[in-house]
Amino acid sequence: MIRIRVLAVGAAAALSLTACGGGSSKNDPYGLETAGTIEAAVSTDQPPFATASKAGAPQGYIVDITDEVAKRLRLKVNYKASTVPAALQGLTSGQYDLAASGLGVTAERQKQVAFTKALYWSTTAVVTRKDESASQVTDFRGKKVGVVTGAVQEAFVEQKMPGARKVQFANQNAAVSQLLSGNLDAFVVGGPDAEAYLKQYTKLKIALSAPVDHPTSMAVQKKNTKLLQAVDGQLTAMVGDGTFLRIYKKWFTEPPADGLVATWPALKSQLGS
Numbered sequence: 001m002i003r004i005r006v007l008a009v010g011a012a013a014a015l016s017l018t019a020c021g022g023g024s025s026k027n028d029p030y031g032l033e034t035a036g037t038i039e040a041a042v043s044t045d046q047p048p049f050a051t052a053s054k055a056g057a058p059q060g061y062i063v064d065i066t067d068e069v070a071k072r073l074r075l076k077v078n079y080k081a082s083t084v085p086a087a088l089q090g091l092t093s094g095q096y097d098l099a100a101s102g103l104g105v106t107a108e109r110q111k112q113v114a115f116t117k118a119l120y121w122s123t124t125a126v127v128t129r130k131d132e133s134a135s136q137v138t139d140f141r142g143k144k145v146g147v148v149t150g151a152v153q154e155a156f157v158e159q160k161m162p163g164a165r166k167v168q169f170a171n172q173n174a175a176v177s178q179l180l181s182g183n184l185d186a187f188v189v190g191g192p193d194a195e196a197y198l199k200q201y202t203k204l205k206i207a208l209s210a211p212v213d214h215p216t217s218m219a220v221q222k223k224n225t226k227l228l229q230a231v232d233g234q235l236t237a238m239v240g241d242g243t244f245l246r247i248y249k250k251w252f253t254e255p256p257a258d259g260l261v262a263t264w265p266a267l268k269s270q271l272g273s
Contacts, residue, residue: 030073031226032097037076038227040066040100041087045172047196048251049102049120049216058100061251062218065119066100068243069234083170085150088113091221098227099219102190104152106214114222117232118215121259123191124156127176127198128207132185135207140164143185146175152214153188160210161188172197179204190216192252215259239264245271 028035042063044052050060058079070077079100082090087099091113104122105115126137126145134140141163147153149168157166167184169175176197178184189197191209198204220227238244245267248256261267 029226030075030097030230031221031224032075033094034078037078038066038070038097039095040077040079040098041082041090041096042079043082043084043087043101043171046102046190046193048192050100061247062100062102062119064247064250065235065238065244066098066218068238068247069231072234072237073230083150084148088150088219091219094221097220097224098231101218102192102216103219104190104212104214105217106152109219112222113219114224114228115217115219116228117235118217118260118263119235120192120216121257122212122216123209124153124212125189125191125194125209126161126207127179127187127189127194127204128185129179129182129203130205132205132207134186137161137208140186144183146178146184146187148172148175148189151189152212153190156210157188176201176204215263239266242270 033039042050042058044050044058046060048060049062050058053059063079066077080096082096084099084101084103087096087101088109090096091099099113102120103109103115109115126140128134134143137160140161143164144167145157145161145164146167146169147157148171154166157164169178172189172193175184175187179187180201180203186207194206198206218231220231235244244264255271256267261271
């Protein structure tokens with residue numbers, strides 16, 4: 001049985017979540033930092049893409065996808081807690097092999113890392129408390145709008161919400177906490193993440209949402225074409241045999257968006273359309 005090794009994710013495990021470093025073995029066909037193991041950075045404040053269980057282990061859509069890919073490649077996975085900006089930087093420095101988080105694919109990020117084929121096609125959501133009346137992007141002028149530093153939603157706040165006072169946070173949970181306490185007027189985040197928070201907190205609502213023009217994927221080191229090809233190859237196989245859709249339905253209730261089906265045409269017949 002292929003063993004997926006998981007390190008606890010949380011403050012108590014911070015010291016054990018440091019990088020291993022080192023170069024890839026000559027016998028390693030995937031160019032990994034540690035032969036036989038994918039060193040994977042994971043941001044566990046991205047429900048339903050990745051969160052931490054009560055025991056501290058990562059779980060979620062991206063985690064299930066990563067574990068399945070690793071099993072098929074006969075590799076272990078060493079998950080390490082990280083923010084999205086730190087994960088992307090860790091790829092460029094050789095600290096990680098994979099950023100196993102829900103990452104928006106942007107032209108700027110593509111200069112630094114290489115992205116896998118699409119895993120999701122998202123929306124941008126503006127989350128507010130239910131007592132907030134604002135319902136259009138122009139309604140947030142002068143209001144404090146939170147966003148995670150380095151997230152693709154920063155551009156939405158800057159370009160689509162004129163006059164909004166952008167407040168940056170290190171992670172989503174911190175922003176949601178400030179929103180609930182009344183210190184923020186809104187929080188801009190990916191649609192699936194927003195829906196997950198609404199299930200947790202009845203005081204919140206999605207004031208408005210907008211489609212995005214890019215997929216959500218994982219990322220690898222830009223130079224590591226071997227690992228990218230291997231991951232994409234297994235994703236293709238998973239789509240073909242139905243495993244991809246089974247994992248998708250475990251974490252999402254809405255059907256795959258048109259953009260995702262365009263990437264994976266085999267999903268169309270599996271969805272019965």
